[in-house]
Amino acid sequence: MDYPKSVPGIGLVNGKFVNEDVVGGLPGSLIPATWGNGVTDELLNVVKSAGLEPSESDATQLLQAIRKISQAGEDKHAADIGAANLYMANYAPAISGLKDGLVLRFTAANANTGASTFAPNGLQPKPLLSLASSALRPSEIVGGSLCSVVYSAALDSWLLVYASGGNANSGRLLGIKTITSSGVYVPTTGMKNVLVKVLGGGGGSAGIAATNGSQVSIAGGGASGSYAEAWLSAAVMGVSQVITVGAKGAAGPVGGSGGPGGTSSIGSLVSAPGGGGSLYSEAITVSSFGLFTGGYPSNTAVGGNIVNAAGAAGSPGINVSGSALAGHGGVSPLGGGGYGSSVALSQAAPGTGYGSGAGGIANATNQPSRPGGPGAPGVVIIYEYA
Template identity: 30%
Template sequence: MKKISDSTSTANPNGEFTEGSPAAGVPATLIKADWLNSIQREILAAIGVAGIPQSPTDDGQLAKALKWLGSWKNLTDKPSNLTDYSITIASQVEAEAGTDNAKPMTALRVAQAIAKKITQATETAFGWAKIATAAQVATGTDTATIVTPATLATALTNSSGRLYRTIQIDASTTYTPVAQVKRIEVEIVGGGGAGAGAVALTSGQNAIGGGGGAGGYAHTILDVTDAMRAGIPVTIGSGGVAGTSTGGTGGTTSFGTFISAIGGTGGTRAVGGNTAFFTGAGGSGGRAAVGGVLPSVQGEDGANGQNNSTNGVLSCGGAGGRSQLGVAGDLQVVNTNGNAGVRGGGGSGVLSVSTTTSYTGGKGGDGCCVIREYT
C-alpha cells in the first residue's frame, strides 16, 4: 500500500498529510490520482478476496469483506496443534500424577492417566477385567479374564468326561446318542420270573408257590462310534406272566449286540396235605449275562414257599428274587394274590388253603436299561 509521500513531495517528514503553513512557507499536501487509485485498488482487492462482486451502489462492501476475512473457517494456514498456539501440553508424568490443573492433555495422556489409576484385576487386587472368549474358557489356562455364565455353560457342556445326563429305558426302543456324547455307561437287567399261583383246592389240601427269580444283570462302558450314532436297538425283556400254576419266565434284555441279560425263571407250585411239610421251589435268577467290560451279576433266586405242619404261622408263599435295578415282590399272606416285581424283580408266590378260589402269583418285573452319557 502506498503512503501519500510515495506520490508527492508535499507530505510531512513522517510521510503523512499536512495542511501546510503559508507564513512558514510550508505547502499543503497535494492529493494526486496515483495515490487515490492505489487506495481504491487496495479496497477492491480486499472485496475481491472475499468473493464479493464490486457494486457502485453498495457502500458496505468493505465491511462485508473484513467480516468474511475475519471468519475462522475462511482463514488459511491455521494452526493444527496446541504447540502451534504456543500451548504446553501435560507430560506423561504430569498426566499420571493428576495434580496439574493448568495444562491440557492429549488423548494419549488421558489413556496413560487412566491406565495408571485403574489396573487390571487379579486374584488379590481390584481393577478392570476382561471377559474371556469361548476358546479361552475351553483351554482353561488364562488367569487374567473373567467368565460369563453363558460361556461357562457352553464350556461345561463341551467338556470331556462330564456326565451329560442319565436315561432310564423301560420299554423296547432305539437309543441314539446326541452329538456331544462321547462315552456311555450301560446297565441292564432281564425280566423277572413270576411267582407261582394256585387253583381252588380239594378239602384238606394247601398250595404253596415259590417266588420268581430276578433277571440277570449286565454292565458295560462303551466309546461312542459313528456307527452307534445311527441308533442302537434296546430290547427290554418282559416280566414273567403270572397265573395259577408255575410262574412264567422273564424275557431277555439286550443293548444292541454289546450286552444282554437273561430273565429269571418262574416259581413252582406245590400242593400237599395241610398237615404235611412241603415247599414250592423258587425260580432261578437269570444267570447268563453276556458281554460287558464290567462285572455282571446273576439275578437273585426266588425264595421257596413253605407249608409248615408244626407252625402254621411260618407258612407262606415265596418272595421274589431282588434285581440289581429293581424291587422284588414281597411274600404274601394266606389266600391272597402274589405281589409283582419291579424292574427285573421276581414276583412272589401264593399260599392258598381255599377250596373255592384261585389265586394268581405276582407278575415278574419287566427288565430295564439305564444309560449314563458322558461328553
C-alpha cells in the first residue's frame, strides 16, 4: 500500500495529497477510484480476517480487528516441522531476522533427548537453552508441548521460557523441605519435579587409652557420608516416598572404635551410605612411630542422576617421637569435619553440619582414657518445583 505515485496528473506534492488553493490558483490532488477502492479493500481485509462483518456505521471495526488478531497471536505461533533436538517452524509473515527479545511459540512434534536448537523460517539454527542458560536436559520438551521461546542477542541463543508437559526445571520453586528425621514424604500439591540432595551420616571417632609416663594414645577422624543429587519427576516420586535419614556415627567409648554413620535414602530411588568410624588402638611408647587409621570412606551413593559421590576418609592420627597429632574428621558437602585435638579435652570434637566425620583425639603422657566424638547426622533435602 502506498500513495498513487504512478498515476499521471494526480497532483501529489512531495509525494502526498494537497488541498486546492483557490487564491494561489493551485489545483488540489485527485484521488483515483482505483486507489480509493484499494485502500478500502485493504482495510476491509483486516476487518474480515478477524471474523467481523463490515458495517458502514461502525467506526471501531478496524481497531476491534487489530485487537482480535493480536490476541490470537497467529503471526507468532506455528507447528514444528523439524526433528528431535532440531526444532523448526515457519511463521506468516516470515521471520526475516532475529532481534533481541523476539518472542515466538511453536508446538513441538518430538521430545528432546538432549541439547537442542531452534530455527524460524529457515534461518540459521541457534542453541535452545533453559532459563539457567544451560543446554536442555532430556525430555524438557515432549511431543505436543506448546513451547514459548525468546531470542537473546547477548547469548545468540533462544531461551525456553515455557514448555507444557515437559520436565523443564524452570518452574516456580514451591518450597524446600529439609528432612532430618526418618518418615514419609508426601509431595506438595502442584509439584511437577524435585531436586533432591541425599547425604549419609558421618562416622564417629574412636576412644583412646590411658597413658603412663612413656606412652601416647591417638585416634584418627571419622569419615563423612556419601552424597547424591538427583532431578526427579512427580511421576517417579509417586504419591509418597519413605525417607530414611542416616544416624550420626556413635562416639567411640573408652577402649572402643567409633561407630559408622547410617544410610540416608529416598525409598529405593536414591541411597547414600554413611561414613566409617575410626578404629581403636592401644597406647604406644613415645619413641615409636605410629599411624592411626581414620574412618574408611563410605561406598559411593547410588541413584543420583546429577551427582553420586563417596564420602571423604577421616584423616589418620600420627605419632613421631612423642609429637602426637590426632586425625581430622572427613568433610562433607554440608558440614565441616571435627578438628583433631591434641590437647587434654574430655572428648573428641564432633562433626558439624550434616554428614561430616568426628575429629580424633590424642593423649600425651600420663593422661586418662577418653571417649571419641560423634559424627554429624545425615540429611535429605527436597526442592519442589511447580
